[in-house]
Structures are given as C-alpha cells and as structure tokens.
Amino acid sequence: MVITDPVYFIALPLLTAFLLPLFGKIYKPLIGIIPGLVFAFLAYISFDLYLNLVPGKPIIIQMAGWAPPWGINLVFSEFSGLIVTLITFLAFLVWVYSYNFKKVGFDNSKKYFTLLMLMVAGSIGVVLTGDIFNMFVFLEITAIYSYGLTAFYKGRDSAEAAFKYLLLGSLSSVFILLAILLLYKQVGTLNMADIAVKAQSIDPKMKSIIAILFFVGLGIEAEMFPMNGWVPDAYSQAPGPVAASFAGMLAKSGIYALIRVFYTVLEVKGVFDLLLIMGLLTIIFAEFSAMRQKHLRRMLAYSSIGQMGLIMVAFSFNTKAGIFAGLFLMFNHAIIKTLLFLSSGFLTYSTKQKKIRDLDGFGKIMPFTSLMFGLGAFAIVGLPPFSGFWGKLNMLVATADSNLYFVIALILLVAVVEIVYYFKVIGRLYFRQQHKDVEVHNPTWNAILAMSILAIVIIGVGIYPDLITDYLTKATNELFDKAGYIHSVLPNLSLN
Amino acid sequence: MQEFLTYSIYGTAFFLMLLGLYAVLMKKNLVKIVIGLTVLDSGLNLLFVAVGYISGGTAPIFSPAVVGKHVIMTDPVPQALVLTAIVIGFGVTAVALALVVRLYRKHNTTNIDEIKNLKW
Numbered sequence: 301m302v303i304t305d306p307v308y309f310i311a312l313p314l315l316t317a318f319l320l321p322l323f324g325k326i327y328k329p330l331i332g333i334i335p336g337l338v339f340a341f342l343a344y345i346s347f348d349l350y351l352n353l354v355p356g357k358p359i360i361i362q363m364a365g366w367a368p369p370w371g372i373n374l375v376f377s378e379f380s381g382l383i384v385t386l387i388t389f390l391a392f393l394v395w396v397y398s399y400n401f402k403k404v405g406f407d408n409s410k411k412y413f414t415l416l417m418l419m420v421a422g423s424i425g426v427v428l429t430g431d432i433f434n435m436f437v438f439l440e441i442t443a444i445y446s447y448g449l450t451a452f453y454k455g456r457d458s459a460e461a462a463f464k465y466l467l468l469g470s471l472s473s474v475f476i477l478l479a480i481l482l483l484y485k486q487v488g489t490l491n492m493a494d495i496a497v498k499a500q501s502i503d504p505k506m507k508s509i510i511a512i513l514f515f516v517g518l519g520i521e522a523e524m525f526p527m528n529g530w531v532p533d534a535y536s537q538a539p540g541p542v543a544a545s546f547a548g549m550l551a552k553s554g555i556y557a558l559i560r561v562f563y564t565v566l567e568v569k570g571v572f573d574l575l576l577i578m579g580l581l582t583i584i585f586a587e588f589s590a591m592r593q594k595h596l597r598r599m600l601a602y603s604s605i606g607q608m609g610l611i612m613v614a615f616s617f618n619t620k621a622g623i624f625a626g627l628f629l630m631f632n633h634a635i636i637k638t639l640l641f642l643s644s645g646f647l648t649y650s651t652k653q654k655k656i657r658d659l660d661g662f663g664k665i666m667p668f669t670s671l672m673f674g675l676g677a678f679a680i681v682g683l684p685p686f687s688g689f690w691g692k693l694n695m696l697v698a699t700a701d702s703n704l705y706f707v708i709a710l711i712l713l714v715a716v717v718e719i720v721y722y723f724k725v726i727g728r729l730y731f732r733q734q735h736k737d738v739e740v741h742n743p744t745w746n747a748i749l750a751m752s753i754l755a756i757v758i759i760g761v762g763i764y765p766d767l768i769t770d771y772l773t774k775a776t777n778e779l780f781d782k783a784g785y786i787h788s789v790l791p792n793l794s795l796n
Numbered sequence: 797m798q799e800f801l802t803y804s805i806y807g808t809a810f811f812l813m814l815l816g817l818y819a820v821l822m823k824k825n826l827v828k829i830v831i832g833l834t835v836l837d838s839g840l841n842l843l844f845v846a847v848g849y850i851s852g853g854t855a856p857i858f859s860p861a862v863v864g865k866h867v868i869m870t871d872p873v874p875q876a877l878v879l880t881a882i883v884i885g886f887g888v889t890a891v892a893l894a895l896v897v898r899l900y901r902k903h904n905t906t907n908i909d910e911i912k913n914l915k916w
Contacts, residue, residue: 433877440884447891451898457913459898464914466892467820470833473888474813477840477881484874485847533914 306376306428307361308345309384312338313421317414324410331406332399335413339392339420346385353381355774358788360430368789369494373430375789378778382627382771383427383556386634390548391420397642397750398541412452416545419445423553430789432483432565433490435557436476439521443469446550449542450534461533468520468530475517482510483566492565493789496782499566511568514561515575521554523608525582532589535601536654540645543597547604547637552630555608559615559626564782575616580710582609587717594655596644599721600637603680606714607633613707614695621698623776625691631761631768632679632691639754640676642747643669649741656725661734669743670729672751677722679758682715687761798851805846812839826896826906830889837885841878848874 316338323330349359358377362368376384394416422442429435447469451462484490486506487498499507520527535543562571583606590602611633614626646669647662648654663670679686682693692715699707743751761767778784812835819832853870854862896906903911 433880437880437884440888444884444887444891447895451895454898459895459902460911460914463826463892463895463899466888466895467829467833470836470888470892471820473884474836474840478843480877481840481844481847481874484877490873537914 305361306349306359306374306384307363309342309388309424309428310374310421312342313417313424317417317421320414320417321410324406328406331410331413335417336392336395336399338417339388339395342424343385343388343392346381346388349376350381350385350771353378355777356784356788358778358785360789368430369489369491372434373491373789374428375430375785376428377785377788378771379627379775380427380556382775383552383630384424386631387420387424387427387549387552390545390634390638391416393638393750393753394541394545394548394642396753397544397645397747398539399746400744408452412449412539415445415448415452416542419449419545420549423549426553427556430492431490432480432492432495432561435492436473436480439476439553439557440473442550442553443473443521446534446546450538452539452542453537456537457533458537461530461537465530465534468527472517472520472527475513475520479510479513479517482506482513486510491789492560493786495565496567496786497790504569507566507568508570511562511566511571514566515558515571518554518558518561519578521550522558522612523551523554523582523605524578524612525585525605525609528582528586528605531605532593532598532601535604535641536595536597540641543601544638544641544645547641548634551604551608552634555611555615555630558612559779563615563779564785567782572616572618575612576704576707579609579612579616580707582606582612583710583714587714591717591721593721594657596648596654596656596659596725597641599656599725600640600644603718603721604633604637606718607637607680610695610711610714613711614698617698617702617704619698619702620776620780621694621701623779624772625694625698627772627775628691628694628768631772632688635754635757635761636676636680636686636688639672639751639758640680642751642754643672643676646741646743646747647673656728658735658738659725660728660732661730662728662738663730665734665738665740666742668748669751672755674726674729675755675758677726679762681718681722685759685762687758687765689762690765802846802849802851805842805849809839809843809846812836812842815839824908826899826908826911827893829908830892830896833892834885834889837881841881841885844874844878844881848872 316334320331320334323334358375361374363372419442422438422445425438426435426442429438447462447466450465451458483495486502487495489495523531535546586602586606586609590599593599593602611626611629614622614629647659679688682688696708816832816836816839820829823829823832848871850868850870853868856869856872899911900906
C-alpha cells in the first residue's frame, strides 16, 4: 500500500485525459491502453482504501492546506467510498468492453476515451467532495462531458438528444447555483458539514425555497419525473458503453448528491414526503412508458428511470431499513443495468432501427449475448437467485416497516409490468423464428470478459448476499449518523 | 442613493434571469435559445456579485496599505464563485453552439419545431 490519498481519484483521470492525445502522437495503441491502466489503478486503490476503512473514521483530505470550513475537503467515508468503488469498478469494465470497439477509429477512440475519463473524474468528484460549490462544479464537469458523449455518433440523431439534455442540464445548473447562492447568503459558508451545523438558524420559509431549488436541480440529474425527458433520448442515441456508464455512474452521482444534500446538509420538514411522491410518480410514469416502447434502448432507459424512482422511494422513508434497501437497489441498478446496456449494444449492433421486433430468434445466432441479456432481465425484475431479488426483498421489508402498504401494492404491480416488458423481449429472442438475412456480430473477447464479470457478480451476490450486506450496513450507518459526519469533518467544533 | 443602487442591481439581475428564461422556453430558434441561456447565466452571476457586496467596501486584497487599519472589504467568496460560474457557462455555451452547428448541418434549419426525429 503506497497511496492513501483519495485526491488521485480526481487528479489522475483529469491529468491523463488531457495528456491522452499526446500519448497518441507517440504510439497510437496507447490511446486505448492508458485509460485502462488508469481505471484499473483507480479501481485497485478504491477497493484497497474501502476495505481498509476504519468505521467512524472517514479519510478526509484538505485541498491546498486550508482546513475546513474554509478550504475544500474530500471525504472518503463508508457511503461515498462505496459509491466511488462502484464507479471505478464499472469504469474499468466499460473500458474492457469498449477497448477495441470496431466502429471506432483512431480519432474517434481518442475523443471517446478522453471524454469518458473526464466524465468518470467528474462523477467521482461529485461523490467525494465535501464542499457544496465544488459539488456543483463537478456536476457541471460531468454534465458537459455527458453532452459530448451523447453527441458522439454523427450518423444518428445524437445532436438532437444532446441539445435536449444540454437545455435541461443548464436549467438544472441554474437551479442548483441559485440554491447555493441563497444558502451562502444565509449561512456564509460552503462546507457541507459547516452548513449542516448552521442550517438550524435559517428561517424555515427560506429553507423550503432552498430545498425546492436543490430538489428540482438535482432531480434533473437523478432522472426524476417530470424533469427526465432527456433520459430516453440520451440513452438511446449515445454509444452502447456510454449508455451503460450513464446508468452506472452519472445516475449514481446524481442520486448521491440528492441524498447527501437532504440527509446531511439540509434538514427540511416534508422534503422526504415530496421525495416519496415524486419517486412513486417516476416509477409509474417510467414503467408504463417502458411497456409501450418499440426501441430496445429506449425501453431500457425508461426501465432505468423506474429503478431510480424506486431508489428515491427507498431513501424517502428516512429509516435505516429504507437506506439499506436504497443502497442495495443502487448497487443492483449499477451492476445489472450496465450488463443490460452492454449486451444490448451487441444485440442491436447489426439492426438499423434498433427495434425490439428486429431481435426475433437472436437466441440461436447470438447465444452468449442473448444469455447475458436474459440473465440481466431476470435479475432486474427481481427473480431469485440473482442479486435483484435481494434488493427488491429488502425494499418490500423496508416499506412494510414504514407501514406504507399502498406502496407495497404499487411496487408489486410495477414488478408485474417489468416482467411483462422484459419477458416480451426474451420471448422474441428465444421463441420466434429469426428474420431472413440478418447480420451477426459476435461479441469481441473483451466484451465477453466484461459481461461475464458482471454476470458473475450478479449471481455471486444473488446466491450469497452477505458478500455486500456488511458494507451496505456500514454505509447506512454512516449516512444516518449526521453528527458523526459533522464531527469527523470539523473535529474542533464544539456542538453545544 | 446607495439603497437605490442596490435595489436596481437586484432588479436588473432578476430581470435578466426572467428574460433568459423566457428566451429559453418560448423562442423557436436554436441560436436564440443559446443566447437565452447565456443571458440567464449573466443574471445569476450579477446576483451573485450583488449578494457579496458590502456597502462601502473596497476590493478584498490584503496589502500593506490596509494592515492595521479598519477597512471594510467586500466578500471575496462570491466573486471567486462567479469566476468559476462564468467559465462553466462559457464551456456550456461552446458545447451548445457546436451542437447547433451539427443540427443545422443535418436538418438545414435552426427552427426547433422542424427538428423532431426524436419525440420531444
């Protein structure tokens, strides 16, 4: 163990991303190799840091030697460390998958890897930072590179999707900035722990205004209804691995920011009820829209929104069981949705329209990819023995604990809807006669490797959930313990 | 006089923000929408600077001339934030204009109503 500094998570990808074109001038294959090395290194140090984390003692780094509350600090705690580990792991797998993607030439892969590394750096930054304005900056970094990645393929309607995303993203940034401005005017500090201490003195009306501005602004990033019009377009127009990293990283950092702000920074009465209602509306809207989709990617995107809604509902209970279920669902969504998007990338590779009905009989001609898609579909609807089952089970238990029986009924109803549209695709894959003259693109070896690792994780956690429940419980305790967070960031503060 | 100045700055900031929002939501031309975004950002930046201003304050620079004297300084933090926000706004505008160029090349129009291959 040489490196114990979480600053590498942000500094290293930022630095190498901008040096990448120079490396490409020296030796062309370096463009593909260097991002892999960086992601592997980040995944290694995040696992190492996370496994050696002492409970109750998060790693806190002061940037440029200014102690909080004046300087910017990075907090690698049980909760943020969990999300960072997940993001770096997925970033590595996305690299493995897209290492020699055939359609992408030298120039394109230069752009692709540069943008991807910057997006990963941004989403890790959102999770690690302990400063609210810094969080805004990282959200913007993530957003700008996501616009670029969405508009990556010139042949498709990607510019249209990216412009739509940009409009909503800019509005979101205005809302967040306005909220930060009002908050700063009230408390005179930007450090999240310091705000949490001083927020009690804010006038309740002002606090509600700030909370609503944050809610709308971060809700756009976290795919909340009704501000999620960009999601289906961006997911369906972006390249396959990019859609996977949107589901695995972008959405995760968005929901992390939302949760961190409302659990730790601002305690506002009623905001969790609002989150519950918006989460339920998100689920209903998304799942019923998913059922009507003819494009595979759009269907997956709507399903992704539905999952995010479920996560919001889980966090809105404001109980330990709810947070635990929410974290489990976040883990599942990141792993399973990534697998689904990666496998759908090869399923729809040869079909021009990327419609579900083009996939008839693909189970015979693309056995591995279809198997992976089927596995992902079984896992996401929550069938045992896959990890999705435990997420849904914990969710139902948490809901019952909070005595919200209509929510249980709704979750079960939505699960039926999910089964309908996922099994429709599986039925077409396996039980239909294939169309004539279909082109087959068998996955490359590295894509097979990436999908297999994800499948092993899904089945492993499904059979033996204790692999992760320990870490999820620690993360739950960390998020629930607001005083502990404040105390570890500001050790000299006397909480009178 | 001072009071009037303060309120007029706040008023201008809100007016600019509303104007920008109006352009973003109501205009049909893509370039006008991008202009609306920049106007919205400018209004927000002006609001930021106005919030950081302390009546009668000088520039917050720590120099030998002010050591030991009672000097009122304006709040430097919002100014630093505004600089960051301006840079971010510049980046977003550049990306937006690049996308407008791409859209114009593909659809030969900048009217948002005529660009709807995806469902809006």
